[in-house]
Amino acid sequence: MILSSASPASVALSVAAATAYAVPAAAAARLSEGAARAALLVAWVLHGAALAWGLVGDSPRFGFAPAISVTAWLVLTVYAVERQVFPQLQARWVLAALGAAAVLLAAVFPGTPLHVNTSAWLPLHWALGIASYGLFAAAVVHAWLMQRTEHTMRMATAEPQAGLPLLTLERLTFRFAGAGFVLLTATLVVGVFFSERVYGRAFRWDHKSVFSVLAWVAFALLLLGRLRFGWRGRKAVRVIYIGSLLLLLAYVGSRFVLEVVLRRPA
Incomplete structure (x- = not known):
């Protein structure tokens, strides 16, 4: 059990x-x-x-x-x-x-x-990764609040349910996404270029690596689209949801399969 x-x-x-x-x-x-x-x-x-x-x-x-x-x-x-x-x-x-x-x-x-004999680099790798998870999760929450507020405005309700103006929520959403992208980039750099120090082996392409890189690409496109083409609203929210889902599948998804489905240590 x-x-x-x-x-x-x-x-x-x-x-x-x-x-x-x-x-x-x-x-x-x-x-x-x-x-x-x-x-x-x-x-x-x-x-x-x-x-x-x-x-x-x-x-x-x-x-x-x-x-x-x-x-x-x-x-x-x-x-x-x-x-x-x-x-x-x-x-x-x-x-x-x-x-x-x-x-x-x-x-x-x-x-x-x-394990007590894990590399000193591993806590850094984990800290960067979990911090990026937290920032992207905050971006998802703000994107959801942004959607609710936009829907409230379209329905001509008295006041936004989130309690914040739409533009403020949008600005906060992209700030969290941008900060999360910086930490995700640092996480990938540590995992790819210092894999032998972190895990004691050379870097390899597995499910976690593939989904992490795909999430990085999604968020890079989001920030580039915001900067160059002014992406906002539903298009930006969809990309945030897709990137966050890919990032969730990277670590949480792979560990879920190992721990619950296959019942073996990672």
Whole structure:
């Protein structure tokens, strides 16, 4: 049973975080602003503790589900910072539901044990990759909010559901996509040119490499199209979704197949 491989402390922290996330997710309309913010903060702290325990606890593990969980936690971190600049941003219940699902998924599928003799380059490679995941996930969330706001405007609703003007959401979406592209480029450079130091073997083309490069091409086209041809709206959102899906398939998809379908370590 996969769940039995997760430590009791990690499971307890994950369940507590998911419960705290459920409060603003299920009762967003009935909570005051202060109560919702406090519940989300408690959930965010518990989520971070669960991630830290899974990575540096008694039996450190990592895999596709912890990668998703870290990405969700990073998106919530970005949201918390953004709320200080844009208090009118409204995405709390969606992100709380995402956080609850991600932290529970990581408790059920904690991943494979980490080797103590891994290269010092590997944490750098992982940090760059997961950070790019988080930034692209933030771009996807903002692209979705942008779509909702555009739809609201077309339907002549009183006010945008996201709480931010369309142009502001569009600008934020491309900023996150651009920052994610820089980190993804750095991740690929480390993985391709320093593969022997990172993994102890020469670089090879596998499913993860192919999907990562395809995602890089998609985001490069997005940024080039924005710069040269002024891409925006639905066309830009579609490219963001496609690039993010390819990036999700690169690491999360390949590890899911190894851990769940084939049931063997990566």
